[in-house]
Amino acid sequence: MKVPTRRVTQSAPPALVALAVIGAVFFLVPVVGIVAQVPWRSLPEIFRSDIVANAVRLSLIASVGAVTAATVIGLPLAWVLARVDFAFKPLVRGLVLLPMVLPPVVGGAALLFGFGRRGIVGGPLYDATGFVLPFSVWGVIVASTFVAMPFLVITVEAALRTVDRRYEGAASTLGASPWTVLRRVTIPLVSPAVVSGLLLTWARALGEFGATITFAGNLQGRTQTLPLAVFVALETDRDAAVAISVLMMVISLGVLVSLRDRWWGAHS
Amino acid sequence: MIWRVAVGALLLAACSGGESERQLVVSAASSLTNAFGEVASAFEERHPGVSVVLNLGASSALREQILNGAPADVFASADEATMDAVINASAAAGSEVFAHNRLVIAVASGNPADVSGLEDLARTDLFVGLCAPSVPCGRLAALVLDTQGVVPAVDTYEPNVRSLVTKIGNGDLDMGLVYRSDVTGSSMVEGVGLPEDVDFANDYHIAVLDRAREPDLATAFVEFLLSPEGVAIVVANGLEAP
Amino acid sequence: MVGGSLMSGLEATIAVERGELDLELDLFIGSDRTLALLGPNGAGKSTVVDVLAGLLPLETGRIVLDGTVLDDPTTGRFVAPHSRSVGVVFQGGLLFPHLTTIENVEFGLRSRGLSRRQARREATEVLGTIGMQEFADRSPSELSGGEAQRIALARSLVGAPTMLLLDEPLSALDATTRVEVQRNLAQHLAAFDGPRLLITHDPAEAFLLADEVVLIEGGRVTQRGDPADIRLRPKTKYAADLAGSNFLLGEAQHGTVQTAGLTVHIADRSLVGKVVVTIHPRAVSLHLERPEGSARNVWETMVTVIEDHGDRVRVQLGQPLGITAEVTPGALAALALTPGAAVWCSVKATEVVAQPR
Numbered sequence: 001m002k003v004p005t006r007r008v009t010q011s012a013p014p015a016l017v018a019l020a021v022i023g024a025v026f027f028l029v030p031v032v033g034i035v036a037q038v039p040w041r042s043l044p045e046i047f048r049s050d051i052v053a054n055a056v057r058l059s060l061i062a063s064v065g066a067v068t069a070a071t072v073i074g075l076p077l078a079w080v081l082a083r084v085d086f087a088f089k090p091l092v093r094g095l096v097l098l099p100m101v102l103p104p105v106v107g108g109a110a111l112l113f114g115f116g117r118r119g120i121v122g123g124p125l126y127d128a129t130g131f132v133l134p135f136s137v138w139g140v141i142v143a144s145t146f147v148a149m150p151f152l153v154i155t156v157e158a159a160l161r162t163v164d165r166r167y168e169g170a171a172s173t174l175g176a177s178p179w180t181v182l183r184r185v186t187i188p189l190v191s192p193a194v195v196s197g198l199l200l201t202w203a204r205a206l207g208e209f210g211a212t213i214t215f216a217g218n219l220q221g222r223t224q225t226l227p228l229a230v231f232v233a234l235e236t237d238r239d240a241a242v243a244i245s246v247l248m249m250v251i252s253l254g255v256l257v258s259l260r261d262r263w264w265g266a267h268s
Numbered sequence: 269m270i271w272r273v274a275v276g277a278l279l280l281a282a283c284s285g286g287e288s289e290r291q292l293v294v295s296a297a298s299s300l301t302n303a304f305g306e307v308a309s310a311f312e313e314r315h316p317g318v319s320v321v322l323n324l325g326a327s328s329a330l331r332e333q334i335l336n337g338a339p340a341d342v343f344a345s346a347d348e349a350t351m352d353a354v355i356n357a358s359a360a361a362g363s364e365v366f367a368h369n370r371l372v373i374a375v376a377s378g379n380p381a382d383v384s385g386l387e388d389l390a391r392t393d394l395f396v397g398l399c400a401p402s403v404p405c406g407r408l409a410a411l412v413l414d415t416q417g418v419v420p421a422v423d424t425y426e427p428n429v430r431s432l433v434t435k436i437g438n439g440d441l442d443m444g445l446v447y448r449s450d451v452t453g454s455s456m457v458e459g460v461g462l463p464e465d466v467d468f469a470n471d472y473h474i475a476v477l478d479r480a481r482e483p484d485l486a487t488a489f490v491e492f493l494l495s496p497e498g499v500a501i502v503v504a505n506g507l508e509a510p
Numbered sequence: 511m512v513g514g515s516l517m518s519g520l521e522a523t524i525a526v527e528r529g530e531l532d533l534e535l536d537l538f539i540g541s542d543r544t545l546a547l548l549g550p551n552g553a554g555k556s557t558v559v560d561v562l563a564g565l566l567p568l569e570t571g572r573i574v575l576d577g578t579v580l581d582d583p584t585t586g587r588f589v590a591p592h593s594r595s596v597g598v599v600f601q602g603g604l605l606f607p608h609l610t611t612i613e614n615v616e617f618g619l620r621s622r623g624l625s626r627r628q629a630r631r632e633a634t635e636v637l638g639t640i641g642m643q644e645f646a647d648r649s650p651s652e653l654s655g656g657e658a659q660r661i662a663l664a665r666s667l668v669g670a671p672t673m674l675l676l677d678e679p680l681s682a683l684d685a686t687t688r689v690e691v692q693r694n695l696a697q698h699l700a701a702f703d704g705p706r707l708l709i710t711h712d713p714a715e716a717f718l719l720a721d722e723v724v725l726i727e728g729g730r731v732t733q734r735g736d737p738a739d740i741r742l743r744p745k746t747k748y749a750a751d752l753a754g755s756n757f758l759l760g761e762a763q764h765g766t767v768q769t770a771g772l773t774v775h776i777a778d779r780s781l782v783g784k785v786v787v788t789i790h791p792r793a794v795s796l797h798l799e800r801p802e803g804s805a806r807n808v809w810e811t812m813v814t815v816i817e818d819h820g821d822r823v824r825v826q827l828g829q830p831l832g833i834t835a836e837v838t839p840g841a842l843a844a845l846a847l848t849p850g851a852a853v854w855c856s857v858k859a860t861e862v863v864a865q866p867r
Contacts, residue, residue, distance in 0.1 A: 112435075112438065112440055113438075116438070116439075116440045117395070117439055117440050118438060118439035118440065132395070134395075134440055135395060135423040135424050166600060166604055167604060167606060167607075169560070169563070169565045169591070169600075170598065170600055170604045170606075171606070171617065171621075172563075172564070172565070172590070172591040172592045173563045173564075173565070173591050173592070173594070173596060173597070173598045173666075174592075174617050174618035174621055174665065174666075174669065175592050175593075175618050175621035175622045175669055176592055176617070176621040177592050177621070178592075180592075180621055184617070185606060188606075188608040188609075189607070189608060191608075213427060214431070216424075217397070217423060217424025217425075217426070218400065218424050218425045218426065218427065219422060219423060219424050219425060222423075223424065231427065232400055232402055232425075232427075234332065235326070235328035235329060235331075235332060235402040235403075236328070236401070236402040
């Protein structure tokens with residue numbers, strides 16, 4: 001049989017390319033729009049202000065906190081959903097996905113009813129310890145985790161469902177305990193999904209606004225994250241709002257692009 | 269099939285209410301939620317076939333919407349500065365004062381934290397909320413606190429007065445400065461009055477917007493609001509006559 | 511020996527249901543013996559591996575390896591797979607794709623508590639003995655099928671298991687590689703001194719590598735014995751197909767068997783009742799005219815298909831018996847047969863093997 005030596009390049013259907021270009025431009029236009037508004041002259045001064053410094057710090061704490069919480073409780077949740085059969089599983093899965101469809105402000109109000117000072121869990125907690133989640137940095141992390149963790153859970157659960165379970169069986173016949181199988185086989189096999197799930201979680205937490213302002217409140221230096229700072233600034237200081245927005249874009253693009261290259265670079 | 273249903277739903281949503289009824293869109297400060305709800309009902313009663321759509325929010329947020337071209341016929345702001353910004357941007361020709369409002373200290377019904385005056389705002393054992401300085405009730409609160417030399421231990425600056433009232437009513441916050449109209453008639457919160465000498469009042473302004481689609485109705489609405497009947501409704505909801 | 515208790519080796523009574531499959535069989539593999547479990551797809555062969563490895567608990571039955579009970583639902587005893595000391599070479603090798611070749615080999619050593627350095631030293635040694643040191647840092651995706659299979663075998667052997675299970679070890683390989691890996695496998699099987707179970711659907715593999723063959727069809731054992739026995743006396747159509755034999759069912763009556771199409775004479779006059787009849791294709795002679803001679807079974811038929819296998823030709827015949835004859839290319843040329851041609855065939859009664867069903 002004769003093997004063709006010419007490299008076959010996939011030709012893209014023009015209609016598909018045209019629609020894809022529309023898709024890309026759709027994302028580009030708002031970005032260009034906001035960049036066109038950037039007050040370049042006053043930028044250094046805005047970035048040096050306490051408001052911005054505080055908001056950057058809180059946003060990093062909140063988003064990293066949400067990623068940490070999602071790793072500690074979200075990964076086990078994904079594993080149980082993928083691997084353990086139990087009653088009402090569809091209900092539990094729906095519950096996990098709820099924050100993705102709930103308006104974040106509603107999510108924040110629900111968090112208040114659950115973990116607020118008069119909430120069904122927050123109330124007894126306050127009575128016993130005097131500890132209150134809302135209006136503290138912990139409240140910001142809770143709100144961010146609530147809206148962002150579902151991204152990790154669904155991504156990793158889907159990956160766990162598709163992973164070839166015979167690898168896990170093979171590992172156990174080689175003497176690996178269930179915990180070792182999880183650590184040395186299952187998690188490495190789904191690591192691309194874990195990484196993208198964590199990135200999505202981080203990105204969603206960084207942009208989180210509604211649940212945060214409703215549950216955690218808005219106080220510069222304590223609970224005012226970048227999106228809250230933008231919101232307040234939009235009505236008082238448009239230049240600052242634009243500057244902070246652009247700063248958020250730079251931070252998130254930087255992190256997403258660099259991590260993407262590191263983790264998925266080999267495949268693209 | 270699904271496609272056709274979806275398109276149908278969109279068309280339906282776009283057309284609903286637009287055929288036989290005339291719509292008057294009123295963008296009003298969130299502190300006017302109760303008062304304007306009643307004013308709108310009374311106005312609709314007098315103008316059969318007219319429906320008043322209330323768009324409630326922080327005055328500053330509404331201002332941004334209007335300046336960015338959001339459709340509205342009438343704008344009611346909780347202070348003069350916000351209205352001035354709209355007039356300066358040539359979105360309205362002029363405005364009229366239709367009410368005053370005063371701040372009170374809002375506490376949950378029954379005053380469980382035993383709040384007695386402004387100086388309690390500095391207590392660190394209480395959860396204290398104020399309106400964000402970008403909205404009129406926040407600016408008024410800042411003015412009041414400044415004059416009294418009280419440095420409040422604030423836990424949150426809420427984006428609008430309604431969310432502040434809600435959090436106080438639900439017990440998430442212990443106290444805050446809100447409009448008297450917000451506590452009038454509420455079963456969740458009650459007001460603790462301020463001393464006479466710091467009892468500043470906000471001027472509520474109303475204007476017909478230049479881009480109004482129903483300029484005649486808009487003018488009629490403003491006239492009704494300023495009529496004795498309109499003033500009576502506003503006063504019954506905790507505001508003061510102009 | 512069958513049915514007795516072995517002090518060493520595997521003694522398993524297996525009954526499980528998995529989906530459509532209802533598996534029930536007994537297996538006895540003495541130490542130093544290779545048993546081939548041969549059967550068509552879906553017969554339940556891989557399920558046997560899962561059960562023996564501990565990946566699927568028994569519903570009924572008992573698994574005893576070298577006197578140690580591994581699984582016994584009646585007493586509730588179940589030894590987890592990681593505590594079993596059963597080496598498994600899975601279908602397709604199943605090398606961990608996220609680990610390098612040497613890390614795959616180390617896996618079992620690390621799991622059993624060896625330090626990183628000890629494991630690396632032993633794994634390097636193992637790769638050395640199979641001549642694959644230079645593959646140490648390669649990813650499994652960079653290995654050929656044969657290389658991957660050898661690594662998979664090495665991986666299963668490093669922990670010095672008591673029993674070795676091989677699930678279709680050669681099925682993923684191309685013909686050339688298969689011969690080479692098969693030779694390599696034969697050496698390793700011979701060197702391993704515990705019970706060995708080879709799962710396969712390829713009779714050649716089973717006949718070449720195993721001391722004993724168990725045929726399994728639809729979850730049930732249909733025949734067991736040494737390879738030569740099964741080749742010569744297949745009891746089911748599947749077994750006969752495997753051995754390349756003609757296979758007929760019939761009713762014996764003192765020297766004759768009534769089959770669907772024809773009464774066939776057999777040598778054994780004592781048989782009575784339902785029988786399985788096998789006729790080796792080489793025992794079927796073809797003639798252009800009615801043959802004279804000693805053959806008791808003679809009938810006229812028609813050629814339907816001719817398969818040329820190079821040094822021999824298989825000729826499929828039509829009604830009344832529908833069997834296959836195997837002749838040399840020279841004989842075929844002399845007869846000038848083509849599909850559709852009329853032909854006489856004869857089989858000696860002594861070449862017709864009948865066994866009771």
